[in-house]
Amino acid sequence: MDMTETHQCVLAAVADGLPFSPSPYADIGRQVGVDEETVIAMLSDMLESGTIKRLGLVARHRELGYRANAMVVWDVADELVDAVGQRMGAVDFVTLCYRRTRRPPDWPYNLFSMIHGRDRATVLAQVDELTRLPGLTDVPRSVLFSSRRFKQRGARYARPPVPA
Amino acid sequence: MEDLGRHLLDHYQRGFPLSPRPYAEVAQHLGVTEEDVIGALETLSREGAIARLGAVVRPGAMGAGTLAAMAVPDERIDEVTALVNGYHEVNHNYEREHRLNLWFVVIAADRARLDAVLADIKQCTGLDVIDLPMEKEYHLDLGFALKWT
Numbered sequence A: 001m002d003m004t005e006t007h008q009c010v011l012a013a014v015a016d017g018l019p020f021s022p023s024p025y026a027d028i029g030r031q032v033g034v035d036e037e038t039v040i041a042m043l044s045d046m047l048e049s050g051t052i053k054r055l056g057l058v059a060r061h062r063e064l065g066y067r068a069n070a071m072v073v074w075d076v077a078d079e080l081v082d083a084v085g086q087r088m089g090a091v092d093f094v095t096l097c098y099r100r101t102r103r104p105p106d107w108p109y110n111l112f113s114m115i116h117g118r119d120r121a122t123v124l125a126q127v128d129e130l131t132r133l134p135g136l137t138d139v140p141r142s143v144l145f146s147s148r149r150f151k152q153r154g155a156r157y158a159r160p161p162v163p164a
Numbered sequence B: 001m002e003d004l005g006r007h008l009l010d011h012y013q014r015g016f017p018l019s020p021r022p023y024a025e026v027a028q029h030l031g032v033t034e035e036d037v038i039g040a041l042e043t044l045s046r047e048g049a050i051a052r053l054g055a056v057v058r059p060g061a062m063g064a065g066t067l068a069a070m071a072v073p074d075e076r077i078d079e080v081t082a083l084v085n086g087y088h089e090v091n092h093n094y095e096r097e098h099r100l101n102l103w104f105v106v107i108a109a110d111r112a113r114l115d116a117v118l119a120d121i122k123q124c125t126g127l128d129v130i131d132l133p134m135e136k137e138y139h140l141d142l143g144f145a146l147k148w149t
Helices: A005-016 A024-032 A036-049 A081-089 A120-131 B003-011 B022-030 B034-047 B074-085 B111-125
Strands: A052-059 A068-074 A094-100 A111-117 A141-152 B050-057 B064-070 B090-096 B102-108 B130-132 B134-137
Touching (some): A005 A036, A036 A052, A141 B074, B034 B050, B074 B090, B074 B102, B074 B111
Antiparallel strands (some): A052 B050, A068 A111, A068 A141, B064 B102, B090 B102
């Protein structure tokens, strides 16, 4: 799918959140300078192509009682990381799973997984469960609990939305 | 939390209707009114239970992004956080229990602008900023299954 400037503007608007008004897509269309039908068609295309992963409520875990948020990082051999990552990403309590660039010596870890739990003990038990996955038993890892959240909002396109 | 709010959290983290009156469509499914749905969403939003109702975008679709980490001395955490949060390219920022204690996501129109933001933070704080760009994503985001207790 080709992403036009208009797609980017529509995407930026829905990433920020739909207005709680009866016709939110028409409202976004007015902001961006296209009609409601076009907004809906573009969103449908972007959902189908995977540019938009999901459209719906974005929960704030902490406010919903999931106070223990851990980023669990692993140093997995390059030739194994994709297989291990796929397995880890499929585990139901893993909310995000990525491979990122290592920065030795500061940062040796290449596989990142996020776990949101009600308390630390539960999350640590879940980390233990992950270490039993094939390929993760003796892998160096670190568990980084978050202590404070300073900012959370949708990704924002860096250029201000302008009509195409 | 009210039942309608819970129901919305359980069933509408994905697949929100793409129709001209989406709140009315949701309302019809649930046997309530459009005003009820909008009211429940406003309450969830006001109470902070949801950040928004919107799109979760595939990384990379909105430009260049990275996860950045810094080791900030405790006495400077407020000052550095205020500076980092001031960039509109920064959309998540967490303190974590590690030597690298400040973790934030930066999304910019392109890699050049992203590099400029990171360099700027480095220069303004005199602290190193570790840049950890994503290489691959393994998780299909279907929303978060809440276990109500």
